[in-house]
Amino acid sequence: MDQPSKIEIWRAEIWRAEIWRDWEHCDRARLARDPDYDGLFFTCVRTTKIYCRPTCPVAHAHSKNVFYVPSAAAAERAGFRPCLRCRPEAAPGSPAWRGTATTVARGMRLIDDGFLDTRTVEELAACLGVGPRHMSRLFMKHVGATPRDVAGTRRVQAAKRLITDTRMPLSQVAFAAGFRSIRRFNDAFLKTYKRSPSSFRRAAR
Numbered sequence: 001m002d003q004p005s006k007i008e009i010w011r012a013e014i015w016r017a018e019i020w021r022d023w024e025h026c027d028r029a030r031l032a033r034d035p036d037y038d039g040l041f042f043t044c045v046r047t048t049k050i051y052c053r054p055t056c057p058v059a060h061a062h063s064k065n066v067f068y069v070p071s072a073a074a075a076e077r078a079g080f081r082p083c084l085r086c087r088p089e090a091a092p093g094s095p096a097w098r099g100t101a102t103t104v105a106r107g108m109r110l111i112d113d114g115f116l117d118t119r120t121v122e123e124l125a126a127c128l129g130v131g132p133r134h135m136s137r138l139f140m141k142h143v144g145a146t147p148r149d150v151a152g153t154r155r156v157q158a159a160k161r162l163i164t165d166t167r168m169p170l171s172q173v174a175f176a177a178g179f180r181s182i183r184r185f186n187d188a189f190l191k192t193y194k195r196s197p198s199s200f201r202r203a204a205r
Contacts, residue, residue: 017070017142026068030054039092041068044080051075056086073153074144081193089157103128104142107135108150116151117178155179156192163200170197 019025020041029037037054044051045061051072052058069075072088082088107128110116115124124147125132136146143150159177162168168176174185174197189197 020068020070020144023068026054027063027066030066031060031063033057041070042072042075042088042091043067044069044075044078049080050083051080051088052083053086053088053091056083058083058085070142070144071150071153072157073150076153076192077145077149084193087160089160103130103135104138107139107147108143111147111151111154114178116147117155117180121147151178152188156188159185159189159197160200163197170201173197 019037026037026041026043028034029041030043033055035055040054042051042053043056043061043066046065046067047061051069069078072082072091075088076082107124110124110127115127121135122132125135128135130138139145139147139150145153155178159173159179162173162176163170166173170185171182174182177185179185179188186196189195193200
């Protein structure tokens with residue numbers, strides 16, 4: 001059997017990265033709880049203002065009440081909270097930026113490595129060889145959120161994993177996840193989950 005060419009692989013990656021734009025395809029995957037789509041898109045439920053993974057075990061929302069986004073950061077930018085059942089922070093690394101502009105792919109890798117925890121958006125743009133405005137436009141097109149949004153979501157998700165999966169003290173969790181202060185750590189959780197970080201530690205016991 002012939003191996004797929006690089007062009008065919010690239011086209012497949014483009015299709016996967018853009019799958020969130022195909023509402024009917026995403027809806028079929030959501031209703032089937034198809035694990036192959038986990039991380040490719042997130043479901044925003046208008047009636048609850050919660051976003052979920054395609055594999056969420058909760059009873060399905062009516063199709064008329066949902067829409068799809070390419071990333072957790074895009075869902076949170078739109079005002080949706082993470083589902084506590086399917087835990088979007090535990091989704092496999094989203095490939096939403098793969099096969100898209102090289103600038104976005106490089107930027108996502110740098111953000112995932114914590115670049116914006118200690119440096120500025122302007123410095124990120126300089127590293128990528130583009131202006132800050134153009135970089136933000138590229139991120140909005142391919143990821144559905146700005147670099148700052150993506151970095152904020154990454155910090156909260158990293159912190160929540162540490163809270164629920166380890167015994168690390170909360171003060172250490174905050175800085176390990178990239179927050180610069182305990183106040184920002186607490187504020188981010190209240191904004192994202194409408195709950196304090198300590199409430200997740202109590203629930204995990």
